[in-house]
């Protein structure tokens with residue numbers, strides 16, 4: 739059963755071999771993004787090794803925290819859809835490589851599947867995803883931030899960096915829970931597999947490669963600076979989101 743879930747999720751993100759080849763560039767020599775990850779190491783680790791994720795990986799996660807995360811993340815993923823749609827428009831208008839639209843479109847298709855997955859999980863865990871579910875303050879702020887990136891004044895390079903960061907934080911976080919020697923509860927393996935799987939890792943690499951290609955091409959240093967700020971904002975929002983899921987009272 740688990741194997742089947744893995745294959746289904748893998749298939750969603752798998753592109754053509756040409757796309758994956760391009761994605762590899764995101765992993766090879768150190769680029770701008772790797773420099774940022776080192777420069778802002780503490781924030782990066784804060785977002786990708788958050789206590790909530792560590793509690794999944796060591797099996798001490800509290801069920802209410804998981805359920806809170808599940809309901810709130812459903813709201814967030816719904817808000818991610820129009821952001822990715824706006825990114826497709828930017829790619830179509832501004833990109834120098836026509837395969838960008840297809841790569842981002844695959845992410846969009848996966849979000850559709852993700853929303854269905856959330857509904858099934860909510861059913862399984864007794865979480866109500868009705869209109870009554872109120873977005874927490876950190877979630878509202880994160881969604882507002884996404885909205886601020888949708889306008890035509892935000893450059894494609896900046897917006898694609900944000901998209902990469904949003905997906906990469908989840909990929910690195912949940913991949914940790916799948917590592918050998920972790921004590922991830924079996925009933926949460928499906929969740930960890932959803933974002934921690936290798937195909938999603940490759941997908942994140944192809945987004946990273948797009949961003950790196952854009953950094954190389956731009957002659958406008960301001961755009962790279964703006965992309966770095968957006969990268970940092972994503973990490974801060976992700977940390978706040980995990981804090982809120984954990985139930986920290988000051989983050990509700």
Ligand SMILES: Cc1ncc(CN)c(N)n1
Pocket residue numbers: 811814815818904905908976979
């Ligand atoms: C908060 C958050 N960040 C990222 C993802 C990955 N799509 C997500 N589902 N939720």
